Amino acid sequence: MLSTIAKIPCLDLKKQYAQIKDEVLKVTEEVFESNAFSGGPYVDAFEQHFADYCGTQYAMGVNNGTTALQLAMLALGVGPGDEVIIPANTFIATAWGASHVGATPVFVDCDPDTWEIDPAQIECRITERTKVIAGVHLYGQPFDVQAVKAIADRFGLKMIEDAAQAHGARYNGTRVGGFGEMACFSFYPGKNLGAYGEAGGMTTNDKAYYDHVRSLRNHGCQVRYYHDEVGYNMRMDGLQGAILDIKLRYLDAWNGRRQEIAKAYQQGITNPAVKMQKQPEWAESVYHLFVVTVENRDDFMTYLNENNVFPGLHYPVPCHLQKAYHNLSYHRGDFPHSEYLADHCLSLPMFAELTDEEVQHVINVINKY
CATH class of the missing domain: 3.90.1150.10 (Aspartate Aminotransferase, domain 1)
Structure with missing residues (x-):
């Protein structure tokens, strides 16, 4: 052994918690006292602050990053018989977004050096059934947004960003989250911006997408008890919104x-x-x-x-x-x-x-x- 240094893990969340423990416990008590458990003012505040941080018009909190991908696909009109281009080198949740709406993931290889989706491999995988290209900012590094977006535009396709690992990353100086129709984030505890439980979100500059996802996450309704479509119970809980809002400042x-x-x-x-x-x-x-x-x-x-x-x-x-x-x-x-x-x-x-x-x-x- 080269030294007697203590075990160095890949990740240690306890050290981060020690820095913000007092703030977290204080806001936890506030959430409990106000009974703001599902959605509510703490989630609303985080959504506004996260949109500002990403430089987008809108942000939406949901219950996890996989949900964000699924709801983004639904908002884009993707369904059975459709295809979605996805890098083979990514966490499986990127593919779940397509599969959970009945579409087929069509995989492409990664670049041998950047390990991100290889734009040169995309065009040959496009068919008349392709609807969306999902690029992944893998390991926290942006994919080549301009190259992928150019292909999407040329073929009349939509592009989403899987930004689950890239909170704050920049492409050509601009933070990720506003390049595609939507961007999907995970706030899993181990992420750079992680909740103390399960949470996710999406960002967009398109109000129609925002409104649709907002309805879908809340049982398909804009007005309570009036349901416009089959929806889901996929809201972010208030405790996670409050904690994420604290962490966002750091x-x-x-x-x-x-x-x-x-x-x-x-x-x-x-x-x-x-x-x-x-x-x-x-x-x-x-x-x-x-x-x-x-x-x-x-x-x-x-x-x-x-x-x-x-x-x-x-x-x-x-x-x-x-x-x-x-x-x-x-x-x-x-x-x-x-x-x-x-x-x-x-x-x-x-x-x-x-x-x-x-x-x-x-x-x-x-x-x-």
């Missing part, structure tokens, strides 16, 4: 620290066995994850664990090879870049509360591998 500082840690990794890790995600000049990542690849992942992970570094694994099976989609008849070899990443990637410790000593320990351990 988000830029937390993201800034993640960027400092990423820069230290990028400059300090010199082991040629370790490959990192390429950072195009137009992408400002917020490093939800810091993913690397190595040829012998199991050996590397064992070595890291022996030296008190405990990485994560995102994601070991690409979407097209998941059992849930066996009926789509994809096979290994269809998307080699996504498959290579799934077989060789791991996520280094990345959270704002990592100390300089811990970051340097991770670097030293990796360089001695």
Whole structure:
């Protein structure tokens, strides 16, 4: 073992909570005293502040990020018989958005260097049934929005942003969330902006989409007890809205620290066995994850664990090879870049509360591998 430093996990939420504990407990009592449990003023305030933060006209809180994707598809008119272009290299929830409305996810490979959706692979997958292209700002780094949007516009398609991992990330200097028809966010506890429970949201500049999603999340009604369509109970709860509103004030500082840690990794890790995600000049990542690849992942992970570094694994099976989609008849070899990443990637410790000593320990351990 290289040192006696304590175990360094991939993520530690307790350290973040310690910073804001007093604020969280105070607002929790306020929510309880006001009985604002489902939607209500705390969710309304967070929605307004999050829209302002993302630079969009509207933001909408829902019960989780997967719901946001599903409701976005419904608002876009996607349904049975339709197809949605989705990167094979993403968390499976991106595909659920299409599947939950009866549409078919059509997967495309990722770029071999940025690991984001490869615009060059999209056009050949478009058919007369394609309705939407879903780009993912994966690991906190924006995909090539302009390239994907140009394809969508040329074919008369809609584009949504899966921004579940990219709260505050910028593309060409502009925060993500307003480039497509809608953007979908997860506020799962481990995200850069995470709730203390399940929560999600969407942003848009289109009032019609906003109104439709707002109705769908609340039993399909604009006026209580008058239901315009079959809807869902998918509201954000008041406690999560209140907590997210507190955390939003800290988000830029937390993201800034993640960027400092990423820069230290990028400059300090010199082991040629370790490959990192390429950072195009137009992408400002917020490093939800810091993913690397190595040829012998199991050996590397064992070595890291022996030296008190405990990485994560995102994601070991690409979407097209998941059992849930066996009926789509994809096979290994269809998307080699996504498959290579799934077989060789791991996520280094990345959270704002990592100390300089811990970051340097991770670097030293990796360089001695």
